[in-house]
Amino acid sequence: MSKKIVLDPGHGGRDSGATGFGLLEKNWTLDIAKRVGSLLTRYGATVLYTRTGDSYIGINNRIAFANSRKADYYFSFHINAGRGKGFESFTSVRGSKESKRIQGIVTNDVLTFLKGYGIGAHGNSIKTDNLAARGRIGVVTFTHMPAVLFENLFIDTKSENDLLKSEDFKSKLAQVYANSIAKCVGLKATFTPVATASSPSYTRLLKLRKPMMRGDDVRAIQRKLGVSADGIYGPVTRNAVIKFQRKEQILVDGIVGKQTWSRLFG
Incomplete structure (x- = not known):
């Protein structure tokens, strides 16, 4: 049975979201959401987007969009800011057990992947939030289906910004999200999913020398x-x-x- 999944690229239009080193959050979130959605359709999911272009969609409209279409699941994509490091995810304190179950599985899968890049969790990576932060987490509080919001690294931390701009990284991260979400919601692949990276393996001794080592x-x-x-x-x-x-x-x-x-x- 097909699942109806809403993917929510954060920000858009006049709301650029966080910015850093020439990257706008609104552009990155739309890019990654479309990559994930394209892969989920190959799993047989029906994928809907809160926006498909550079348009401003208010929080209430995003919530109404998902609720009116009776979606089964809702996933919101963002980038963090504040010169920190790492990955974190949010559900609402009012969120369902199913939201928290999915949050835990997907967060663990993403962190396993990120470990291969030397990146870990931002604090306690699995978080809940309250209504005081409605501007951020209203979409996971007032939607009528399991919902999780993901904060993908820090846009104003140079090393993580470099990674966010990498086409190879975005492609692999999207695959991790799609594989993990499909696993959580019971979708069966009709194709061979691409394997994703885990921790990097030690292959050689690295030191300062001339010419300098690269890789x-x-x-x-x-x-x-x-x-x-x-x-x-x-x-x-x-x-x-x-x-x-x-x-x-x-x-x-x-x-x-x-x-x-x-x-x-x-």
């Missing part, structure tokens, strides 16, 4: 350490590694070997 593994440790993720193992990255090694009370040499890698990615 996705360097980028992963840079994101984990909170420095600019340019994929080049330079002096800034080496200093961040040394600081991390001192904190962990392991061999301090500025080199990422198996021990340091294991402490970084568990």
Whole structure:
């Protein structure tokens, strides 16, 4: 039996949402929602969008849209701001047990994926919110179906902003969302879903040298350490590694070997 799923790209039109380093939240949320929706249709879901272009849709209209169409599920996509780090999700304190069940599963799947990029949870990643924040979470409070809002990284944190702009990252993140949502709501794939990444594997020793080492593994440790993720193992990255090694009370040499890698990615 097909499921009717509403995907809600946050903000839009005159409301750009959060901004950072040339990226507008409203554009990113529309992009990721369409990617997720396209994949969910392949699972046989009926996908509806609160907006399909750069238009302003008020909170009440988003709620009315989902309720009037008797949707089965509602998922809202946002980006965080405030120079923090990581991923978090919200349901309402008035949310159903089903909302909280889905929130827990999808959040865990997204965090497993993000671990491969050296990114974790923002505080307690699974949160509830109250009516004092209606401007943000009204869509998960007053909709008549299980609903979850996702805050995808921090737009004003440079390393996470770089990731949000990556086409490869967006494609893989959308696949994680689609696979996880389909699993939660009981949709069966009529195709072979694309496998998504987990934690990065240790493949080589990383250190400062000439020419400087480059690669996705360097980028992963840079994101984990909170420095600019340019994929080049330079002096800034080496200093961040040394600081991390001192904190962990392991061999301090500025080199990422198996021990340091294991402490970084568990």
